[in-house]
Amino acid sequence: MIDGDFSKGIAFINGTYVPIEEARIPLLDWGFLRSDANQDTISVWKGVVFRLDDHLARFKRNIARLHMSGEFDEVARRKIVIECVRKTGFRDAYVQIIMTRGVPPAGVRDPRQCANQFYVFCVPYIWVATPEQQRQGLHLFVSGIQRVPSTSVDPTIKHYHWLDFEMGLFEAYDHGAETVVLSDAEGNVTEGPGFNIFAVIDGKLITPGQGVLDGMTRRTVFELCAETNLEYVAAPLPAHRLREAAEVFLSTTAGGLIPITRIDGRPVADGTPGPVTWRLRDLYWKKREAGWHGTPIEYDQVPSS
Ligand SMILES: Cc1ncc(COP(=O)(O)O)c(C=O)c1O
Known part of the structure; x- marks a missing residue:
């Protein structure tokens, strides 16, 4: 070459x-x-x-x-x-x-x-979860480590201040979990290493409104909700509400929407990925594969031998 x-x-x-x-x-x-x-x-x-x-x-x-x-x-x-x-x-x-x-x-x-x-x-392409984890859902640990406060470092800047996440991951592994979400000073969950978080509560989608990156996948989830008449809100999400949610999933460029089926060792609802998560996840990939928000690459033709 x-x-x-x-x-x-x-x-x-x-x-x-x-x-x-x-x-x-x-x-x-x-x-x-x-x-x-x-x-x-x-x-x-x-x-x-x-x-x-x-x-x-x-x-x-x-x-x-x-x-x-x-x-x-x-x-x-x-x-x-x-x-x-x-x-x-x-x-x-x-x-x-x-x-x-x-x-x-x-x-x-x-x-x-x-x-x-x-x-x-x-x-x-990098996935934040293995194919098996994507099917079964991830085990999430809610860490006591606080995310760098927004008043110190603006979380809507996509920065590399990740020591809090990294230490949170070690804590999660020590507790038998696979990934972590950090909280803010008020005990609301924020985000995890490379992802935003969503919960389905009373049939409505909720994701933290402050102290997080305005993730591109999060924005995409909002668009999918609007398209499918699913109510959503960006608002404070206390850790106890996350634990009691009917469904929880994460959103990221590195994998789209990935279910979370256990939090701190306990199942989320019945411990299997829920219907809202599956529906949105399916739609996300189907629409992407149909070219939604897409810029096709014009690759070189492989010369025939
Ligand atoms: C801290 C943090 N939050 C959220 C996200 C998800 O953002 P996006 O959907 O743009 O990948 C990322 C992505 O890397 C991130 O690093």
């Missing part, structure tokens, strides 16, 4: 495309040293990118809030994302676009003097 071997994935770094195994960022980039970065994660399914322009718009909003700009504008960023997918040939892919503060001049501690860096990587 002229370009390199992108069979395991690709990265766009310093204006060039490299095989994912060779992707390196400078040690002194504050994206690494200070977690001073914003990202957006985009999925590709059956050769179609989902909500590409919505992801690019969220990314643009967030880098502006972080006083970042960088060399590539939105039009260029769009082209680079498409090019990354096209070059790998992946039909089902996980793409991350990232902007970091970059490296400051030697000895400088003023973030305004860093040259912001734009990176992209594209690897085969």
